[in-house]
Amino acid sequence: MNITKDIENEAFFAYGANSWSAYQAQQLTKIKSNHDPVLNILKDYQIHPRNCLEIGASTGFRLKGIQQLFPDCQATGVDPSKKAIIEGKKQYPNIQLMQREADDLSCFPDESFDLLIGSFSMYVVDRMLLLKVVAEMDRVLEEHGRLILIDFFPVTPPVNECHPTKPTPSFSYKQNYEEIFRASGLYRLWHKETINDAACLKGNQRNSNNNLGERACITALIKGSKITYE
Ligand SMILES: C[S@@+](CC[C@H](N)C(=O)[O-])C[C@H]1O[C@@H](n2cnc3c(N)ncnc32)[C@H](O)[C@@H]1O
Numbered sequence: 001m002n003i004t005k006d007i008e009n010e011a012f013f014a015y016g017a018n019s020w021s022a023y024q025a026q027q028l029t030k031i032k033s034n035h036d037p038v039l040n041i042l043k044d045y046q047i048h049p050r051n052c053l054e055i056g057a058s059t060g061f062r063l064k065g066i067q068q069l070f071p072d073c074q075a076t077g078v079d080p081s082k083k084a085i086i087e088g089k090k091q092y093p094n095i096q097l098m099q100r101e102a103d104d105l106s107c108f109p110d111e112s113f114d115l116l117i118g119s120f121s122m123y124v125v126d127r128m129l130l131l132k133v134v135a136e137m138d139r140v141l142e143e144h145g146r147l148i149l150i151d152f153f154p155v156t157p158p159v160n161e162c163h164p165t166k167p168t169p170s171f172s173y174k175q176n177y178e179e180i181f182r183a184s185g186l187y188r189l190w191h192k193e194t195i196n197d198a199a200c201l202k203g204n205q206r207n208s209n210n211n212l213g214e215r216a217c218i219t220a221l222i223k224g225s226k227i228t229y230e
Contacts, residue, residue: 037195037218038117038148039065045191045220047146049073049115055102055137056121059088060095067094076113078102101125103132111142119150120216122177124170134180138223145223147187151177153194153217178219191220 039062042049048070054063057077067075076096079085085099098107102118102125116137125133141147152174181187194217 036062036065037150037193038062038119039069041148041191041218041220042066042069047115049146051113052076052115052117053078053105053108053113053140054117054119055079055133056118056124057088057097058084060092060097061088062117062119063095064092076108078105101129101133103129103136105136105140108140110139111145112140114142114145116141116145116147117149118147118177120152122149123151123172123174125173127173138181138184138186141223143224147181147221147223148218149178149221150195150216150218151175153215155215176217176219178221181221187221187223189219190222191218193218 041047049066050072051074052063052066054060054075054077057063057079058081060075060077063075063077067073074096075094076098077088078098078100079088080099080101082099085097088095088097100107102121118137122130122133137147153176154174178187178189178192182189194215
């Protein structure tokens with residue numbers, strides 16, 4: 001047994017994942033899915049996904065936007081927050097939402113998806129689980145599949161930030177997650193731009209953010225060993 005991991009996971013489930021609240025639900029109502037940066041990229045590059053998985057999907061609000069744009073796309077989301085999943089199933093009955101962490105996607109066969117999305121989810125993944133999450137994401141994404149990540153894009157080295165989740169703290173880790181995939185040599189970058197987290201909610205996602213600690217970026221990668229090795 002790993003005590004640190006158990007304590008951190010316990011804190012996450014007690015005060016993080018399961019404290020998904022009325023505040024977060026209210027924040028989500030401000031999101032204009034037709035301004036979502038993931039949808040913008042899909043439109044800009046004329047990518048038409050058939051089978052999409054979002055990790056840390058919350059209520060599935062983004063998947064709803066994807067399904068509206070591509071009605072024949074099967075949209076699936078996983079999130080450990082029971083409250084978010086219950087709320088999402090009420091709001092978006094056509095989205096397949098599952099309560100689970102992304103380090104165990106064994107309910108999905110290898111190469112099940114042609115589009116994989118992780119938006120502000122990698123930075124809250126327990127460090128003990130991070131590489132398992134990466135491995136599972138890679139396993140379920142098909143060859144030539146697209147991976148779109150949105151996360152904080154700090155200028156300084158990764159900052160570990162304590163959430164106000166008393167009595168036991170849990171942590172977030174702001175770093176450039178696409179680097180993990182690119183360093184494998186199995187993923188190639190095809191789009192990257194900085195976005196403004198807060199403005200994103202109001203549909204001004206392409207504005208730059210003066211607070212560099214809060215700066216975020218959207219990164220799009222394509223998977224394929226034949227693409228990266230020439
Ligand atoms: C900051 S919220 C982001 C929600 C949404 N993706 C967005 O773009 O607004 C982080 C989400 O990641 C989820 N999460 C945390 N750890 C996770 C894990 N190990 N696997 C999958 N999702 C996780 C949380 O429950 C939460 O819904």
